[in-house]
Amino acid sequence: MSAPRVSAKRLAEALGQLPPTAEQAAVIEAPPGPMLVVAGAGAGKTETMAARVVWLVANGLVEPEQVLGLTFTRKAAQQLTARIRARLAKLAGSALLRDLDPSGGLRARILGSEPEVSTYHAYAGRLLTEHGLLLPIEPSATLLSETELWQVAHRVVSSWDGELDTDRNPTSVTEAVLALSGQLAEHLVEPDLLRDAHLELEQLVHTLPPGPGQRGAPSKTLLGYLETQHARLQLLPLVERLSETLRREGALDFGSQMSLAARVARDHREVGAGERERFRAVLLDEYQDTGHAQRVLLAALFGGGADPGLAVTAVGDPMQSIYGW
Template structure:
């Protein structure tokens, strides 16, 4: 076990790693060592009274999760690292949903539809309803439904939303709300969820079953989120459900580069983090290890 890794950190990295008394926001530009901060922070927690299964670390790619786990294993040993709850939002939440499926009317064997599956289901619904596929392009319909789900809007909420309906009318697609309702029901009948459902149903599970939420709050004593600028409203809301009570949350992000806005990523999540968690300590990693200062200034501007 390597405990002298703290010495490898600069002053601001070290402060971010060792502060664990409340919510923290680490603002880190490209090349400023944010993955190192996250990795060492988890190792530090493991050495300071946390069990690996009490730590939830959410990333955006499986690759990022895998690399971080390997790095942590080098610090604290593979045996401890493998019990961490570390992975993408979708992989972690599907694991939770499989364990708690009966609460939300699914079985633990539910199928996960990929983009192609959900597109082909939408195509057949559009056909059944006798709608013109040139107007109701499955891809467009899919992205409207996906956008609704990313904002935690279910078919009932969507149908009742005047603004959404006016938007659909303007796009000459007034039937979107009916398609959404059918699509939702058909997925349920088939015992299937699409990627967005993995977030929606996790949120619903925690919202409607406080005892289940309490169990996971107790289990995840510390929650860390990478690339927080790329979270959407649904992801942010679930993190809030889990951490509102104990406030043990650390998010790392770059307020200058959100790449997932097409997926509903909401940069406000990072900008308003300190309003939602008023006791947040903010750490800025200003030092860049990959590029010269000139390049960094040019990139930031």
């Protein structure tokens, strides 16, 4: 990488921004490559991410349209987009840019393009629209809201004519089916794998000798684990019926959308190659709350050392984890 032409401090002064702290400047000026930023609440993470984008663009390391920003909520995506746009607009009209780029070519590119900033789920949806036929998934599949998904699942449960050893009512069973379906999707586990997953544990529970101070029979806790697994097995046919119904009706839920996007990225390397060619700087906001399927997706697209020149910045704080994956 050639030496940067402008520092984060000089860029902030030119744009009328407060100068970055030493820690913020280190993040903003980091060379391309993978970087994890751990910062707590109020540390200025969004401002620093926006400043990094502008610094990369000002120094000619990336073009504006080569920047991808991902976060969890539409509100956060809108806030990050607004800050990046505002800073790039200031850069385009600054005397600093005229000094850096007398020809005006960079100014024209800044004004004529902009980064892609969206939620993780919206990005997964875009990947499925473009590459879903590789699975195959129809690009026109409808994304269901939580209420719509619950209605489909309740219809599946209410019309079930197979065996089901439970005394729970349809509403309770529906909630359990949706929970199990979501867990399978999140961890990229096919239902067939779950059918045999408990066999080794069950054998160990009933055959291993008791530990110190333990009576001969397996503990209530261990038997509870097996009972939970058996209850899941009871629900598997309903989970599969739900999946078949959604596929037949051309619908997806949020969990399936993310897991399918992860599968298409993991199993088709050309998808990642295309995304890395398209984006040269990737910002991953609130990374502490990404789940297994999201991490598989992001690693397949932008990780694994496939492209050392790719500027990937993951920002988060374990102490602010909402979901606790």
